[in-house]
Amino acid sequence: MLACARRPDGTLVVQQLTDDGDRVGAPHDLDQHDLDQLDPAGQRWLWASTGVDYPPLMAAGIRAARCHDVAVVERILLGRAGAFGEPTSPAAVLARAQGRPAPAERVADLDPAPTLFELSGPADQPPDEDPTETLRLAYLDQRARAGRDGALGLLLAAECASALAATEMGAVGLPWRRDIHLAVLAELLGPRPVGGGRPPTLAALADEISQAFGFPVNPDSAVDVRAAFRRVGFDIESTRSWVIKAIDHPAVRPVLAYKELVRLHTANGWAWLEQWVRGNRFHAEYLSGAVVSGRWATRGGGALQIPRVLRQAVVADPGYRLIVADAAQLEPRVLAAISADLVLQAISAEDDLYAGLAADGFGGNRAAAKVAMLGAMYGQTTGEGGRLVSTLRARYPQAMGYVDGAARAGERGEVVHSVLGRACPPPGTSWEAVRIGRQQDATPAERTLADRLAGDRGRFTRNFVVQASAADWAAVWLAGLRTSLTEVAGAELVFFQHDELIVHAPEPVAEPVAGLIEDAADAARRLVFPGSAVQTPVRPVIVDRYADAK
DNA sequence: GCCGGAGGCGCC
DNA sequence: AAAGGGCGCCTCCGGC
Numbered sequence: 001m002l003a004c005a006r007r008p009d010g011t012l013v014v015q016q017l018t019d020d021g022d023r024v025g026a027p028h029d030l031d032q033h034d035l036d037q038l039d040p041a042g043q044r045w046l047w048a049s050t051g052v053d054y055p056p057l058m059a060a061g062i063r064a065a066r067c068h069d070v071a072v073v074e075r076i077l078l079g080r081a082g083a084f085g086e087p088t089s090p091a092a093v094l095a096r097a098q099g100r101p102a103p104a105e106r107v108a109d110l111d112p113a114p115t116l117f118e119l120s121g122p123a124d125q126p127p128d129e130d131p132t133e134t135l136r137l138a139y140l141d142q143r144a145r146a147g148r149d150g151a152l153g154l155l156l157a158a159e160c161a162s163a164l165a166a167t168e169m170g171a172v173g174l175p176w177r178r179d180i181h182l183a184v185l186a187e188l189l190g191p192r193p194v195g196g197g198r199p200p201t202l203a204a205l206a207d208e209i210s211q212a213f214g215f216p217v218n219p220d221s222a223v224d225v226r227a228a229f230r231r232v233g234f235d236i237e238s239t240r241s242w243v244i245k246a247i248d249h250p251a252v253r254p255v256l257a258y259k260e261l262v263r264l265h266t267a268n269g270w271a272w273l274e275q276w277v278r279g280n281r282f283h284a285e286y287l288s289g290a291v292v293s294g295r296w297a298t299r300g301g302g303a304l305q306i307p308r309v310l311r312q313a314v315v316a317d318p319g320y321r322l323i324v325a326d327a328a329q330l331e332p333r334v335l336a337a338i339s340a341d342l343v344l345q346a347i348s349a350e351d352d353l354y355a356g357l358a359a360d361g362f363g364g365n366r367a368a369a370k371v372a373m374l375g376a377m378y379g380q381t382t383g384e385g386g387r388l389v390s391t392l393r394a395r396y397p398q399a400m401g402y403v404d405g406a407a408r409a410g411e412r413g414e415v416v417h418s419v420l421g422r423a424c425p426p427p428g429t430s431w432e433a434v435r436i437g438r439q440q441d442a443t444p445a446e447r448t449l450a451d452r453l454a455g456d457r458g459r460f461t462r463n464f465v466v467q468a469s470a471a472d473w474a475a476v477w478l479a480g481l482r483t484s485l486t487e488v489a490g491a492e493l494v495f496f497q498h499d500e501l502i503v504h505a506p507e508p509v510a511e512p513v514a515g516l517i518e519d520a521a522d523a524a525r526r527l528v529f530p531g532s533a534v535q536t537p538v539r540p541v542i543v544d545r546y547a548d549a550k
Numbered sequence: 551g552c553c554g555g556a557g558g559c560g561c562c
Numbered sequence: 563a564a565a566g567g568g569c570g571c572c573t574c575c576g577g578c
Contacts, residue, residue: 221574222557240558242565263559266572291569295562302570305561331562371563380566388563463567467562498562498568 001068003046003139004030004053005090005131012056015132017046021140027132035062044068046139048090050163051287058171065486069160070135072289073142076156079423082415084292090138097141154527155420155472159289161479165493166286166296173281174303174314174494175322175504181273181313188261188309192270199265205258212251219258267302268310276301286496293464294422294471295498304497314502314546320490321510324549325517325540326500327474329353332373334470337534338419339402343395345533361395362388376403377466379459403462410461411454418468419528427457473528473536474499480520488513502546514540 003015012030017023044066047053054064074088086092092102146152185192190200198206210216217228225239234247241259244252276282284303288296298304306314316322327333332353336344347356357369368384372392375385376399393400406416413427413434427434430453436442437450478496481503485491491505491513505513521538529536541549 223575238557240565259559263572267560267570293568295568297569299570302560302572305559305570307560365563367563375564375566378566378568380564382566383564385564385566459566460568467568470562500562 001044001046002034003027003132003135004057005048005135006053007131013130013132015130015136017136017139019044021136021143023136027130035060042066046070046135048135049088050160050167054164054167055171058168063168063486064164065483066157067160067164068139068142069163070138070142072159072163073146073156074138075289076152076159076422077142077145079292079425080152080417080421082423082426084425090134093138093141094134097137149421151420154476155418155422158420158472158475158479159294161482162288162296162475165478165482165496166288169493169496170283170285172492172494172504173278173283174502175316176277176280176282177313177315178273178277178280180315181268181277181310182270184309184313185264185269185273189265189269202258202261202265205254205261208254209251209258212249212254217251219255220262225255264307264309267305268307272301288475291471292425293468294418294475295467296496303495308547311547311549312545314495316504316544319507320504321507321542321544322494322546322549323503323505323510323513323517323540323542324500324546325502325514325521325538327477327521327536327538330470330473330499330536331377331466332357333534333536334419334473335377335399335403335466337529337532338465338469339399340532341396341399341402342533344399345535348535349533351537357392361391376400377463379407379455379462403465406465407458407462410464411458413454413457414461416461416465418465418472420469420472422468422472424461424464424468431457469528470499473524476524476528477501477520477538480523481517484516484520485513488516510542514542 001017001019003017005013007013013027014030014034015023015027016025042065045053045064046068047070049071050067050069054067057064070090070093071088074093078084078086078088087102087104089103095102146156188201193199197203206219209219213228213232215228215231218224222239226236228251229236229239229244229247229249232249232251234249236243236247241256244255276284282301282303284301285299286296286303287299290297296304314322328351332344333348335341336348347353347360350356352366354366354370354373357373358364358366362369362372368388371385372388374380376389376392380386380389389400409416413431415426416424433446434450434453437446437448442450478493478501481501482493485493485503488505488509491503491509493501494504495502501517503513503517517540518538521536525534525536543549
């Protein structure tokens, strides 16, 4: 293991360590000799934060096989102790271990340094100290706190690997054809308006909307649109598209069309293209594990919300293919596993789990089975979905009991965990209102508020156990695939979105890559759900364009 | 004029 | 098939 830290002047200092954290030799400046000596297959890096420490190494041509990311590990360990939002630097880890107040996080610490040998910026130590010693001690402390919990160890390893993958994916970028994107914009919005303003299609729709109402309406203003519908006799409480869809009025069609297109214009229009696409690659900043459930987030570009209409712009380079793989119906399968519901696990053997559910208890009605299952996992209580959940409850008492139990725990203000042991955050300051509303002398208004807040919390914990366990599985899947892809020249992970990933690879190795993706999914199933009969199949599809994958 | 929250919608 | 979970991002709006 190679501990790698920044000095106050920004230079990098490294210290070889054993896996037990014992020093081997002396710390010294990272130099070209170190880089030449690196064992690309096995070296494990120890550093404060992958997002900060890895980019300069990547720029120097280093590919980290594995790492121990102190911040990633600390976030998970802190969460299990009920502490969210505490600083996660090596110095903070040490301070807590020694009973001192943890130093505040500095914003500059979170920004990647530009180049390897011309680093500048803050570091944790005064100049005369060895910064790798702080890292080493933080590592030892975390190792001791993690203990011998195998599931937790798997989670930490997978999350560290995910951090590497996230940083690499941001640097590599998603193949993106500017010309195709521009053609889509031209087709749907018309030519780009000079100097801002509405594109022609949107301007025409705005006129149509005002004409349909018979008075001027600004479709960009929800307040205005709502008032307009009220004025013509439709007392809607919001202007969400599914609310408007239910109205019978000539303005409905242009309003809905406007909503759809203005979204494309503002979220993924010409400005987006200019800001985020460079050299036929869309470079987002991926933040692995940034969501409390363990899902990834992104900063900038909205990479996890690429609209379907633009997936035709995601095209493999000449001579390359995209291998697109998603885990089919992952969340109900995960529920079958974590709840140990053998009936649901048996159904998970089918390619289409919802069809299996439909045949089992919904008279073959697949749509009803799907709505019911989603309702069960999201805590839906009203409408058709809420009603259908009772069928599931009768049919799969073990699985439904599991999510119901998680909801009850949430309503009591308790914390729940993912299958590998990621903790959800404890209730926040609003829980005081729940306590007040549950007291004998509470007013009706206080009781109502308490019920609503407790219900919100219950739906959150109900969903957390499923969503976070699915994120556990996906992280192990991704980590395993990333390792196996090192054997395939030219193959790169370019996208990951909760339960779906894309590899960009030379055409001749596309088939082997698809096999590796399936193997990694099977390995993740065995590791995350040992002994379970559940199936978590993935469906790799080899395409030129992302849009052709589904 | 600035800024945080709300409204709304894209993805899973 | 309902409007239940998690996000990021944009615009509007209202309070200061």
